[in-house]
Amino acid sequence: MRKKIFTVLLVACMTLSLMASGAVAANKPLKVALILSGFLGDKSFNDSAYNGLLKAKKDFGIELKVLESKNPADWEANLLSMASAKYDVIIGSSTQIAELIKKHAASFPDVKFGVIDGAVKAPNVESIIFAQNEGSFLAGAAAAMFTTKTNIPGVNSKKIIGWVGGMDIPVLQDFLTGYKQGAKYIDPSVKVLVSFAGSFSDPLKGKELALAQFEQGADIVMNVASTTGNGILEAAKEKGLYAIGVDMDQDGIYPGHILTSMIKRVDVATYKVVKDVKENKFKGNTVVEMGVASGGVGLTDMSVMKKALGDKFPKDILVKIKELTEDIKSGKIKVEQYKGFKRDI
Incomplete structure (x- = not known):
């Protein structure tokens, strides 16, 4: 009888533990990285991309990291470092970064990539271009x-x-x-x-x-x-x-x-990628065009x-x-x- 009671208690504890772990995982902030082929402070493209993610941070509580460089060799290294660190979402905000995501997306199937100003065919890449x-x-x-x-x-x-x-x-x-x-x-x-x-x-x-x-x-x-x-x-x-x-x-x-x-509206594009992931609406192999x-x-x-x-x-x-x-x-x-x-x- 004691053994049965102990077994029931043990199973209950394990269930509660798993439920608690699931709750923690569910509440864990989405880790988002923005890879730039330049720097913030341009009062233009890069700042707009960043502003969209600041809104996402406010609305969804994401954990945000921005990597800046004008050196092409750094762009690939920055992309790979974030993918290897298992960031949930990586957004490449330029045509140049799009080419690198095209090259490496298949190696990181669990990472969702957002591409701005480029069209990349891959099941884990959502592309947004502009007219x-x-x-x-x-x-x-x-x-x-x-x-x-x-x-x-x-x-x-x-x-x-x-x-x-x-x-x-x-x-x-x-x-x-x-x-x-x-x-x-x-x-x-x-x-x-x-x-x-x-x-x-x-x-x-x-x-x-x-x-x-x-x-x-x-x-x-x-x-x-x-x-x-x-x-x-x-x-x-x-x-x-x-x-x-x-x-x-x-x-x-x-x-x-x-x-x-x-x-x-680059800010709308970066925000959309995060919103799609949060709402389970992210679709790879898609290109969204935004025009007049x-x-x-x-x-x-x-x-x-x-x-x-x-x-x-x-x-x-x-x-x-x-x-x-x-x-x-x-x-x-x-x-x-x-x-x-x-x-x-």
Whole structure:
């Protein structure tokens, strides 16, 4: 009898212990790593990716680690270290990191990977890309209209606009394709100056290239260069000219010198990956595209510039941008894509 009672008690204790262990495991924070091909503080792409995960940390209580570097050799090492440390979710926030995840995802089947700006076919990878060509179409149209507003201080009579990118990679070529098309849609005679800095982490180079374009007659230059882009914006302020921001709302960095910013909701993308994992909705072998129609890309409302220019603010630009946005949504305007940017798996 005593033996039976002891056995029952032992089984009960073991059951309670297992239940307690399960509860602890269930309450264990999701470990999430963000791998960057650059640094935080760019007020652009990287900061946007981080902001999405800060929201996830607030909403879901995740444990977050961010690894930053501009050195390509570090990107792979950072990815492998987090995967080996058995992080639950690893997000690669750039095309370059996407290629590394494609290379290594199969070696870590229990890790869920999120890819931003790349399409990777693997059962444990969820990919999110953007129709940045659509957002850039709107930016190019705005620039082409703005360069004719000679009543605004600094705007010359030449129909020349500029564009400065970080590295010459497919996703930036997709930006450029849309920008050129948008400008030419407004005025086929507009000249578009193009430069690549070769880096996303060199604001001095960005400033140098923007200044060179201003010297060639451009009065407005689009920044598509992460940290390098900080120099582009600074050049516009220094010369008393104008720029277009990228990824996040950069209009207020130098009020009155940034016409608008092309928003790219990287924060929504990183948050989505974590939310999908938490809600058991994560699906590998999938690519989600975010464009104008879904609110994934678009322009700011130009309210900062409107306040700075007062009566000189060209309201017709806002009217036209609204019209073009609706035409893209409806399919009336087909924005060209850079064929080298992979959109599917």
